[in-house]
Amino acid sequence: MDIYPWLLSYDNVLIAFRVFSQRIDRKTLLGNGTACTVYVKRSAKRLPSTINQMLQEFRKDGLNAPLNAFNILEITENSNARRLSHTVHRVLKYRLKSPDVDITFYPHRDDSAIQRPPPVFELECGPEHITLQYLLGTVDIPEAGYDDNARLINEWLHQLGLDATPELQKKIGLEQVMVWVGDQLTVDRLRNLARFRAEDENSFERLDWLVSPPGWLHICMAFANSIHKQHIGSRTSKGRGLSAAFSALGRKGLEKTKTQGPFFHDLDETLHIIAEAQFRELWLLVGGVSNLADLQKIVSEHASSTALAMNRAKKQVDELKEQSIMFLRDVLPYILLRTDLIPEMLYRFMLELLQGLNREWPPELRCVFICSAVDWIS
Incomplete structure (x- = not known):
């Protein structure tokens, strides 16, 4: 995070455990968990240390001037x-x-x-512009509800080593912004979790540092x-x-x-x-x-x-x-x-994206979203 901009994506995964020997204590199971991938954009510009404060100010101005x-x-x-x-x-x-x-x-x-x-x-090409992908450990947590997604947030932060100390959590809540993407269900769950926590005590618990674009x-x-x-x-x-x-x-x-x-x-x-x-x-x-x-x-x-x-x-x-x-x-x-x-696509989540691109996201963050979007659907 301190060297290159990156974004994170996760989704549910079904893993079948099949048994071919007939024993009482061996049964076929269908595991329901979640897999996560981190994408590192080495060619993207590093976000400034004030990006979190800039995001909150842009969000405030955007709420007062929604798109018509x-x-x-x-x-x-x-x-x-x-x-x-x-x-x-x-x-x-x-x-x-x-x-x-x-x-x-x-x-x-x-x-x-x-x-x-x-x-x-246009995305830049060449060895130095290749998007790096890193798989996190698959966990036995189904992406079934808000409680599961709350547990997954803690799990991914733990695997990334970003929840080690209160000082690190404070730095994330006040100075950093993380882009987490996924399908539309994942995005809706993350956004609603942020709404549910809107009155929590600090910016880390309120998820002020988390931004999720629509599922492309x-x-x-x-x-x-x-x-x-x-x-x-x-x-x-x-x-x-x-x-x-x-x-x-x-x-x-x-x-x-x-x-x-x-x-x-x-x-x-x-x-x-x-x-x-x-x-x-x-x-x-x-x-x-x-x-x-x-x-x-x-x-x-x-x-x-x-x-x-x-x-x-x-x-x-x-x-x-x-x-x-x-x-x-x-x-x-x-x-x-x-x-x-x-x-051309006036779905509800597209209106949210237009609002973000034109009202609520700083220019530095818009570039990250556009790069991830072009990379995602290419």
Whole structure:
């Protein structure tokens, strides 16, 4: 902690103890515990010694000035220009990566117009920037409730040697900030524990030093499930719903959302396939594009809210085209998951993240969160 910034992640783990010899005193057991990993960011800037005080001041100011609808729309508007360049490049990439195009023989393949646009937030690479991972000892404490999470906080601090003396606890409570991440259930439990302890005697017991961003895996899953719910359609009805696409692709088990098994992996892969197929179809429709400005027409006229309004303004609405426009408009932010997706996803925990990034976290801490987010979903 005193040398490099680091963050900690933990989650429940199920370990099966199987017995193959038939004895009375040997039974198969299913162990329910918790595993923890510490991630060390050697390339990140060291947090100042005043970061804890800065965090409390920013939190106080943020509570007095929460984000409103206008602020969120303003954030979205400011990010549109950055995301548009990545959207246009994605549409171009669908054409360049198609089987009938051999980019190696294209004389202008090194032209800047077809190169990937600058990243929104690029992680540095190289041996000196590798994220180090250290596993803590797995413990026989199930992450089942608030009491268990309180015990886990003490356990991880003990394994890290951060609870040895009252003086060390005082230093943590007054001078340091720790970033603990996990799935959304873990984050909610940690935040609620801090609320329950809001009137405790000192900052260490109040968990003023603990900050938890949203669970990024659950954010991605919630986004995919939202697209599934809005565009599933019916397998028997005429249209371009996801159900008909699942049937055409032979993808089974995707009709209903699930939280267990490979459902999210299969849905994520299938959404990319469907989106690519529909954009290739738009290439055939538009055709003859001579510059990147024409590529923007594919987005603005066939994959945006503006295109949806234009289609509905016609005397005879093309319902199949309307379904395609709505799906492509919604799936593009999902595909561009590593750009400015946050304003598009107005879930409760995303509002909390926006509030933190724009109101309650010091700039030094925002950088740590963004690095961990990009690293987590990359």
